[in-house]
Amino acid sequence: MSGPITITSPQQLSSLLSSSRIVVVNFYNEWSATSKALGTIYDQLAGNLQRPNVVTFAKVNAEQQTQISESYAVVDVPTFLIFKNGSQIQKLNGNNAKQLSEAVKRLAAEADSDSSGGFGEASSSSGGTWIGAGLPRGYKDVTDQVDARGLDLLNFDSEFGSVRTLFETTQPTTVAMGKGKGAASGSEGKKDWVESDVDEQLMLYVPFNSTLKIHTIQITSAPPSSEDDEDAPMRPKTIHLFTNLQHNLGFEEAEDVPATQTIELKPSDWDEKTATAKLELRFVKFQKVYSLVLFVADGEGEGEKTRIDRIRIIGESGEKREMGQLQKPEDD
Known part of the structure; x- marks a missing residue:
């Protein structure tokens, strides 16, 4: 089992969004107790659901990567963004671990059954x-x-x-x-x-x-x-x-x-x-x-x-x- 990928640049995140069907990103900081608590649950989800090029988990230090945070209007931590086929489809704020878990599991199941045919x-x-x-x-x-x-x-x-x-x-x-x-x-x-x-x-x-x-x-x-x-x-x-x-x-x-x-x-x-x-x-x-x-x-x-x-x-x-x-x- 592998854990979340640490994002260190906008280019790295962009590349990840274009290479994986589902991408979940955890915006956190080091001093937030809620970030730490949700981070443990997030790591467990990554270990159970992450699959190369299909479902990928990543994390962004919101204080260090301000350009990425501003690009996606992330103000508070923890914030979780979910992307499908490179496009943001959901934004979850706060400490609702159940909501995060259900959303990610549902999309992972959809990714497994989703056809890979191109448009048209x-x-x-x-x-x-x-x-x-x-x-x-x-x-x-x-x-x-x-x-x-x-x-x-x-x-x-x-x-x-x-x-x-x-x-x-x-x-x-x-x-x-x-x-x-x-x-x-x-x-x-x-x-x-x-x-x-x-x-x-x-x-x-x-x-x-x-x-x-x-x-x-x-x-x-x-x-x-x-x-x-x-x-x-x-x-x-x-x-x-x-x-x-x-x-x-x-x-x-x-x-x-x-x-x-x-x-x-x-x-x-x-x-x-x-x-x-x-x-x-x-x-x-x-x-x-x-x-x-x-x-x-x-x-x-x-x-x-x-x-x-x-x-x-x-x-x-x-x-x-x-x-x-x-x-x-x-x-x-």
Whole structure:
């Protein structure tokens, strides 16, 4: 059995995040009694669950490695960050050993059963790529530059599709069925869309394999089957966009980070035939983009859940990113 890896530089942590499917990081300091107590439990978890390139445990001295602590907004110790496929998915503060243990064990079990297929493999044999709206002159669909290994979606209902469903190249099944009664219910066939879980908000982190110039984002969301159905999921309304972040935002954290652009969709923005709306971006603000966060703050209606079927990224692709390196956004 091996213990946690001691992180001594941002580059070492970045390399670790790119080489292991699950990474758990313990931010601690030497003088904190709570850090010491949780550290013993953490070491035991590492000894039982750590597996090379699958589940890796690491520890960071928060006082010595201030650059790493600041990068991930670690203020108090102990703090535990959990990463999956290079993207932060959970942040645990304080001394809740049971919560930490349950979260790590659950993810370790998922890592064992998770398929290793790359993004788009399931849909690569389809007859063509789904495009919900026309392409602006001079630009193309660059969704193939999405780095599926780093995708992260917060507050989604696991009874429906996963984050990768949003970027499938196939036509959404409910759009193929056509608008009308039952079109959005998905009572027949697979549920190839995403719905939010406990409320209407969704937080999506999208890293790219190359730097992009993003002109437009297409969002497909099948309409409610009936205006009288209070349980039907809503279409997104207010969307905050953030560029070039190193990891996903928490919902509370998003309130303190200035958005690159905020868009409020109107009912008239949705194409009746394709159930797709275009997010027209301020193009000058979306140059050299290597990651994107879409925060769906609310939906169009009085429902409790929001639905998205597909997302397409329209623009230009640039030079390939050097993966595994921490990057900082350039100043405008």
